[in-house]
Amino acid sequence: MPCSCETSKRRGAVLVLTFFFLLVLAGLAMAVGVFAHNSLLTGKQLVLDRQAFYLAEAGVQRARQQIAAGAWTASNCPSGTPCTESFPSSNAIGQYQVTITGSNPYTVTVDGYLPDATTVVARREVTLSTVTTYTNLSRNPNAVASASSSKGDNTPDKAKDGSLSTNWESNTKGSGSWLAMDLQLATTLNEIIVKEDDNLDGLTIEWSDDTSSWTGAAGLSVVESPSKTWTATFTAASHRYFRAYLTSVPSSKRAAIDELETYNTVSSGISLDRGTFSTQW
Numbered sequence: 001m002p003c004s005c006e007t008s009k010r011r012g013a014v015l016v017l018t019f020f021f022l023l024v025l026a027g028l029a030m031a032v033g034v035f036a037h038n039s040l041l042t043g044k045q046l047v048l049d050r051q052a053f054y055l056a057e058a059g060v061q062r063a064r065q066q067i068a069a070g071a072w073t074a075s076n077c078p079s080g081t082p083c084t085e086s087f088p089s090s091n092a093i094g095q096y097q098v099t100i101t102g103s104n105p106y107t108v109t110v111d112g113y114l115p116d117a118t119t120v121v122a123r124r125e126v127t128l129s130t131v132t133t134y135t136n137l138s139r140n141p142n143a144v145a146s147a148s149s150s151k152g153d154n155t156p157d158k159a160k161d162g163s164l165s166t167n168w169e170s171n172t173k174g175s176g177s178w179l180a181m182d183l184q185l186a187t188t189l190n191e192i193i194v195k196e197d198d199n200l201d202g203l204t205i206e207w208s209d210d211t212s213s214w215t216g217a218a219g220l221s222v223v224e225s226p227s228k229t230w231t232a233t234f235t236a237a238s239h240r241y242f243r244a245y246l247t248s249v250p251s252s253k254r255a256a257i258d259e260l261e262t263y264n265t266v267s268s269g270i271s272l273d274r275g276t277f278s279t280q281w
Helices: 005-068
Strands: 083-087 094-102 106-115 120-131 144-147 178-198 202-208 221-224 229-248 256-263 276-280
Touching: 005 083, 005 094, 005 106, 005 120, 178 202, 202 221, 229 256
Parallel strands: none
Antiparallel strands: 083 094, 094 106, 106 120, 120 276, 144 178, 178 229, 178 256, 202 229, 221 229
């Protein structure tokens, strides 16, 4: 029976096209696999980077406490042998290294490492510069904290104990609560720092000499920087009572404040809570 050359050619062309099509599909499958793998690696690295950043921020807060307590200085946290701690110390997920330069003002540089500074999978650096020390007048044993209401053991005195692990919490939800400091006698202030624990979106500062009437602080400027740290600066005024009046709290939430710190930044002292943040990614 005679061979049909035309039919053979068609079959050959179909086979070639089919093979080419299979190659394209294989290439696409490989590309999808590589993309998915790279995306997974990228996502994992982003998580590690973010964890390292939070470690560095934790180191900054630790440095604030240690400088205020006089435990860390430029001499014992220099660039050559920085202060190194694991975080959290009881179940370490990483390390931070703190370097302090200068003296009032200070510059604090913190590197966060995962899993540690020797075996580095992720590293991020946070710098706090122009850090100056001032006296937190709320820490005076005679100063007395009071509030519009309190929930359970989260009483006003917890907002002046120097610890960020305790806090005052309002017993009422929404805006309108307040936290006050009685300095016992007329005292000149020009700055109040409110360290929020949760649920605070805005505040104003008021003063009084008898607690029966309150007046808004003149020249008031309130800035949240870094997150959950509210710095209120105002025209220096001498009064016995000062309070943070919470103007913006979600209606279904209770405001909570770790510390209410009061300052006259003209004089120097031992407490620290100032500076400018920068982050190295």
